[in-house]
Amino acid sequence: MRFEPELVGGHVVLDLLNTVAWRLDPDRWVDRIAEPDARDDWLRAVGLTSHAQVTDELVVLREAAYRVLQRVAVGEEPEGVDELRELMVAAVGKARIVQLNPLRWQADDPVTELALATWRLLEDEDLGRLRQCQDDDCGWLFLDRSKNGSRRWCSSADCGNRARAKRHYRRTHP
Numbered sequence: 001m002r003f004e005p006e007l008v009g010g011h012v013v014l015d016l017l018n019t020v021a022w023r024l025d026p027d028r029w030v031d032r033i034a035e036p037d038a039r040d041d042w043l044r045a046v047g048l049t050s051h052a053q054v055t056d057e058l059v060v061l062r063e064a065a066y067r068v069l070q071r072v073a074v075g076e077e078p079e080g081v082d083e084l085r086e087l088m089v090a091a092v093g094k095a096r097i098v099q100l101n102p103l104r105w106q107a108d109d110p111v112t113e114l115a116l117a118t119w120r121l122l123e124d125e126d127l128g129r130l131r132q133c134q135d136d137d138c139g140w141l142f143l144d145r146s147k148n149g150s151r152r153w154c155s156s157a158d159c160g161n162r163a164r165a166k167r168h169y170r171r172t173h174p
Contacts, residue, residue, distance in 0.1 A: 005045035018154065020066075048114075061118070064083045066141075072127050073141050135153065
């Protein structure tokens, strides 16, 4: 099944992590980039070009970054930092410098580009604004860029709407 790419994370790496739908519910878990066409659609949506046979490497990066960032998002000590560091260091080894001030790296393949983007996320973003969607089954991550830091849902139209509907149902059907 193909899905339209949903880019709600506020950073390309978070959007990569969010290519697993219903991550916290094993019965509904769906990898939205498992099929080559879906992977290519997602890569195009984030401005990267596809290379054949990148799915396995993409999934390794996605899962390593999720293990670290999900725990940060919920205020826990990160796990798997060394594995993620190895992926980022390997990416730097494949990349070329395209700008010195500030330093910017670039690569020819999307997995390396995303590993470099992971480095930039960790280095440049305020991870105090990193959140996990408050839907019990979602598990998507996003940067809360709201002025008062009160964003609760990956998507107000999706998980937020479902939560509002549940609250309404509980109020009207005691």
